[in-house]
Amino acid sequence: xxGARRNPLRFWPQYVAVSPFFLLFAAFxxxxxxxxAWLAFHRWDxxxxxxxxxxxxxxxxxxxxxxxxxxxxxIIIWIMATVPMLFMSLGxxxxxxxVKRFRTLYQVILFxxxxxxxxxxxxxxxxxxxxxxxxxxxxxxxxxxxGVQWLNGYWTIKIVLAVIMTWQWVGxxxxxxxxxxxxxxxxxxxxxxxxxxGPLRTFWSITVPLLRPVIIFTxxxxxxxGMQTFAEPQVLFGSNASxxxxxxxxxxxxxxxxxxxxxxxxxxxxxxxGAAIAYGVFAIVAxxxxxxxxxxxxxxx
Amino acid sequence: MNLSRRxxxxxxxxxxxxxxxxxxxxxxxxxxxxxxxxxTSGLALWYWNGGLSDKVVExxxxxxxxxxxxxxxxxxxxxxxxxxxLTGGSFxxxxxxxxxxxxxxxxxxxxxxxxxxxxxxxxxxxTQLAWKWAEAQTEDGKQLGFPIDIGPTATFYRADILEQAxxxxxxxxxxxxxxxxxxxxxxxxxxxxxxxxxxxxxxxxTVFQIIVGQLTNRFVGKDNTFTGGSDEMKQAWDxxxxxxxxxINANAGQNLGPALAAGxxxxxxxxxxxxxxxxxxxxxxxxxxxxxxxxxKPTNFGGSFLTIPSATEDKQAAFDVIKWILSTxxxxxxxxxxxxxxxxxxxxxxxxxTGGDEFFGGQKTIDIFGPAGEKVPxxxxxxxxxxxxxxxxxxxxxxxxNGKNPDQAxxxxxxxxxxxxxxxxxx
Numbered sequence: 001x002x003g004a005r006r007n008p009l010r011f012w013p014q015y016v017a018v019s020p021f022f023l024l025f026a027a028f029x030x031x032x033x034x035x036x037a038w039l040a041f042h043r044w045d046x047x048x049x050x051x052x053x054x055x056x057x058x059x060x061x062x063x064x065x066x067x068x069x070x071x072x073x074x075i076i077i078w079i080m081a082t083v084p085m086l087f088m089s090l091g092x093x094x095x096x097x098x099v100k101r102f103r104t105l106y107q108v109i110l111f112x113x114x115x116x117x118x119x120x121x122x123x124x125x126x127x128x129x130x131x132x133x134x135x136x137x138x139x140x141x142x143x144x145x146x147g148v149q150w151l152n153g154y155w156t157i158k159i160v161l162a163v164i165m166t167w168q169w170v171g172x173x174x175x176x177x178x179x180x181x182x183x184x185x186x187x188x189x190x191x192x193x194x195x196x197x198g199p200l201r202t203f204w205s206i207t208v209p210l211l212r213p214v215i216i217f218t219x220x221x222x223x224x225x226g227m228q229t230f231a232e233p234q235v236l237f238g239s240n241a242s243x244x245x246x247x248x249x250x251x252x253x254x255x256x257x258x259x260x261x262x263x264x265x266x267x268x269x270x271x272x273x274g275a276a277i278a279y280g281v282f283a284i285v286a287x288x289x290x291x292x293x294x295x296x297x298x299x300x301x
Numbered sequence: 302m303n304l305s306r307r308x309x310x311x312x313x314x315x316x317x318x319x320x321x322x323x324x325x326x327x328x329x330x331x332x333x334x335x336x337x338x339x340x341t342s343g344l345a346l347w348y349w350n351g352g353l354s355d356k357v358v359e360x361x362x363x364x365x366x367x368x369x370x371x372x373x374x375x376x377x378x379x380x381x382x383x384x385x386x387l388t389g390g391s392f393x394x395x396x397x398x399x400x401x402x403x404x405x406x407x408x409x410x411x412x413x414x415x416x417x418x419x420x421x422x423x424x425x426x427x428t429q430l431a432w433k434w435a436e437a438q439t440e441d442g443k444q445l446g447f448p449i450d451i452g453p454t455a456t457f458y459r460a461d462i463l464e465q466a467x468x469x470x471x472x473x474x475x476x477x478x479x480x481x482x483x484x485x486x487x488x489x490x491x492x493x494x495x496x497x498x499x500x501x502x503x504x505x506x507t508v509f510q511i512i513v514g515q516l517t518n519r520f521v522g523k524d525n526t527f528t529g530g531s532d533e534m535k536q537a538w539d540x541x542x543x544x545x546x547x548x549i550n551a552n553a554g555q556n557l558g559p560a561l562a563a564g565x566x567x568x569x570x571x572x573x574x575x576x577x578x579x580x581x582x583x584x585x586x587x588x589x590x591x592x593x594x595x596x597x598k599p600t601n602f603g604g605s606f607l608t609i610p611s612a613t614e615d616k617q618a619a620f621d622v623i624k625w626i627l628s629t630x631x632x633x634x635x636x637x638x639x640x641x642x643x644x645x646x647x648x649x650x651x652x653x654x655t656g657g658d659e660f661f662g663g664q665k666t667i668d669i670f671g672p673a674g675e676k677v678p679x680x681x682x683x684x685x686x687x688x689x690x691x692x693x694x695x696x697x698x699x700x701x702x703n704g705k706n707p708d709q710a711x712x713x714x715x716x717x718x719x720x721x722x723x724x725x726x727x728x
Contacts, residue, residue: 045410060723064720250699251699268721269406270688
């Protein structure tokens with residue numbers, strides 16, 4: 001090791017071994033990233049020659065009321081989906097941790113929704129929440145309540161989307177929490193028991209603090225995922241795509257940031273503006289991650 | 302031509318961006334070189350499921366054995382894939398379909414396509430529908446597409462519900478009673494008054510789409526100026542939202558299928574191909590539907606074209622194949638196989654079209670759609686038209702689903718449309 005100058009080429013087999021990831025990343029990660037940054041300063045319909053647009057696309061973005069609407073929608077849907085979901089996941093994980101039999105079966109069942117095709121899931125939920133013939137409304141009417149126009153209202157659309165996202169990811173997060181719970185040594189619980197702590201006290205004073213790193217992980221992952229919600233509203237309101245594709249439904253209540261990006265770039269052939277939106281989304285996700293990090297870092301102290 | 306059945310391009314947004322990004326490198330180098338275009342041998346023909354008759358396409362192989370026709374049913378977002386391929390400059394098909402609603406966009410990049418007039422399209426056009434051929438024509442007279450089908454519009458209605466309301470159910474009489482929008486609404490009010498569970502308007506978008514088709518200018522004018530705030534557009538808007546004020550809008554935009562099956566929609570407005578939507582959604586109502594002329598004058602929704610990309614080497618051979626696939630007899634065959642409504646008026650006289658339609662109680666629907674197809678007004682559709690129009694449809698949904706004030710909705714729609722137009726480079 002000492003003295004001799006190391007020739008990087010000596011390690012070529014190792015470089016070759018790790019190269020697939022970097023080559024794929026360069027082609028499908030780095031290049032699109034750089035190209036869309038370049039595109040955000042240009043005007044391009046996807047086929048004609050590209051023309052320089054300066055900061056026009058970003059000026060449009062700042063003034064775009066629809067983009068603001070999409071940002072607000074995304075944040076609301078994300079909160080509505082993530083907060084109840086993580087609490088439910090934690091509850092499910094604790095329950096899973098305390099069952100003695102069929103544990104693997106429960107794990108499989110919990111994990112199943114997250115590996116189900118999202119298109120199938122959304123089509124299924126669309127039928128359940130149908131304004132007229134949906135199961136939810138039929139149940140409501142059967143118990144004497146009036147049906148709700150789920151797919152029409154500003155809040156109801158967001159509820160439907162949040163329910164879909166919760167259904168799909170609650171089990172996945174529960175499994176992660178369960179893994180975290182397994183790592184907590186039984187001695188800590190025994191000590192708590194000896195000190196006379198009840199189940200609730202044990203949960204808040206032992207389980208939650210010790211699970212903190214895992215919770216932070218799920219919050220960050222859910223934030224990044226939730227900020228990029230796309231397929232759910234795209235499929236949910238795909239039926240009226242002929243005249244106004246990917247609009248996010250009535251009142252554009254289901255228009256998320258990424259769906260708006262998709263609509264502008266791919267339906268309207270406005271790739272320059274699409275790229276500007278993509279960087280707007282990036283900035284917002286970065287800000288949220290920063291906030292998350294600051295909050296959790298402070299709590300750590 | 303099924304506008305309503307556009308396939309979903311799910312989750313592949315980022316992948317598509319990657320592909321678009323990669324292929325973009327070659328744009329400045331000039332994608333129309335053609336040397337890399339197409340497969341090395343044979344004649345690749347791109348279309349989408351239901352875009353052409355599969356039987357006719359299959360038969361074209363034996364008709365043109367030398368050309369080695371290779372049909373390719375492209376799934377997913379067809380425009381997206383064709384655009385990416387044309388930009389990329391390789392694996393370009395020798396013949397490709399272009400959907401009617403995408404034609405304004407592809408017409409804006411006319412140099413990617415062949416002028417069919419150079420290969421004899423001009424002689425054929427003389428006997429065809431001028432307005433349909435004009436859709437695929439550039440300002441300087443290049444003919445980019447050969448029409449496959451058209452979508453003339455009409456009023457679809459439930460004869461049984463109209464009779465239940467004590468109204469006439471005869472197509473000629475219904476058309477006469479609904480020849481203006483005011484008459485249509487009055488007729489609809491009477492219908493809804495007598496049969497409260499049924500409505501004459503499925504959604505505001507349904508009406509607006511037809512009225513806009515009847516205007517002299519759509520949202521963007523020929524000189525690339527914004528015309529979405531014009532007086533006639535405001536009038537179209539006012540006429541449309543009146544259906545909401547009168548309480549005769551079923552507001553079934555989100556669930557058209559169940560509403561059709563349940564009889565909530567007693568009258569519907571749509572193109573010839575919409576018949577298939579209705580019979581798919583409500584098979585139990587077979588025999589109860591009829592067709593009449595829609596108010597004022599017919600319009601057109603959709604209707605596709607076959608085109609020859611400029612990268613194609615043997616353009617004459619490609620044109621001969623198109624000419625054969627879209628010959629009068631084969632258009633009749635396409636109607637029988639896949640209810641593709643012929644763009645060639647001569648095909649309307651074929652037995653395949655002149656027979657009665659069981660779903661419409663044996664009515665000879667060609668008697669309505671034929672004359673409608675002849676009368677469709679010619680209208681300029683800009684490449685940015687559908688993007689700009691989105692603002693109006695969004696606000697119409699706000700009016701019907703959330704009770705937004707129609708005047709406020711109009712103001713917001715025009716403001717949003719102007720923004721979109723500006724981003725699209727409209728003056």
